[in-house]
Amino acid sequence: MNRGKLLTVIFLVTAVPTAAVIAAVRSEPIQPIEPAKVANPALVELGKKLYFDPRLSKSGFISCNSCHNLSMGGTDNIKTSIGHNWQEGPINAPTVLNSSMNLAQFWDGRAADLKEQAGGPIANPGEMAFSHVLAVDVIQSIPGYTEEFKKAFGNETVDIDKMTLAIAAFEETLVTPNSRFDLWLKGDDKALTKVELEGYTLFRDSGCVACHNGPAAGGNSFQKMGLIEPYKSTSPSEGRSAVTGKDADRFNFKVPTLRNVELTYPYFHDGAANTLGEAVDIMGRLQLGRKFSDEENAKIVSFLKTLTGDQPSFLLPILPPSADNTPRPTPFEK
Ligand code: HEC
């Protein structure tokens, strides 16, 4: 056999199993989540520290992780978040997991991307209640941080742009691959039980996938909450119309991701649904005009729980200590 032929044979032999694997990825409206690729590890490390650092808040007590707790699916598991001075927030905290896949950030999409979003809570009087200038002053005064800025950006100057870029780079790593549903999508027939698969079939065939699709099973469109039947809520939020000013966008919200939804209770922008069963019942009636039986509801819930993927896993970041001249926090305000 000549060399060219031999290479062709080797190519065919190695190509066959690869092709088989590709063919086994099922063609469904939801696609598997792939692991994150890290381009700049120093930037991600810096962003991780900032994410966990409560010194970005006026009180010195609230970090991003306070409301988006990575031990709890990237949420706070309360109806609406608690911010500075125990203020009750107006809206439920969405998960940060897989948030890089969102078409825009926030329930109404008012931030274009993660970098733009990250500046919001620091300066929000109801959340971290700080200012960008003060947050930069604090971080710039900490020698352990300026070293990290040098590693990530090539110089020690701290500014809000670099801070939010680093936080966003860390958030981009917060993806959750390898859920049982993804294993099934990739061809593993045994990854789902019969009931879970029936739940998925119901979810797909009754029309939930019209809005919950793509790798995140949501996050890629704004849709009306209460399409068939109006949604009754005590929350003043009107959703997308706050951004566009258009009446047609009232009560349009970003469709939340259903990835890890088992962990991210309570549900909806007002946090009014405590359980998945309740959320599925409301979705069926209000979005599809369909009342699921208890058995159907339980099947869909069992499918939704297969969307829980590998949670972010890393060593708890140890934050560099404040220096003598670091501005001190104001934990209480009368
Ligand atoms: C006091 C609680 C609180 C803190 C602290 C907080 N967040 Fe949030 N976060 C929220 C709430 C509530 C929302 C939803 C607000 C809205 O949509 O109007 C949100 C929305 C988000 C979103 C958008 C997710 C989506 O699907 O739209 C991201 C990303 C996010 N926060 C990241 C962060 C980062 C990074 C920090 C730290 C710099 C942070 N948050 C600090 C409560 C908080």
Ligand code: HEC
């Ligand atoms: C017409 C679009 C649409 C359809 C169809 C739809 N949803 Fe939703 N879904 C949404 C929107 C929008 C929200 C957020 C609503 C809000 O918070 O006010 C949502 C929220 C949810 C939530 C809560 C997630 C969270 O983190 O708060 C679950 C669970 C859910 N949907 C499941 C389903 C199921 C199951 C079906 C099919 C029975 C379905 N959805 C059909 C648009 C849709």
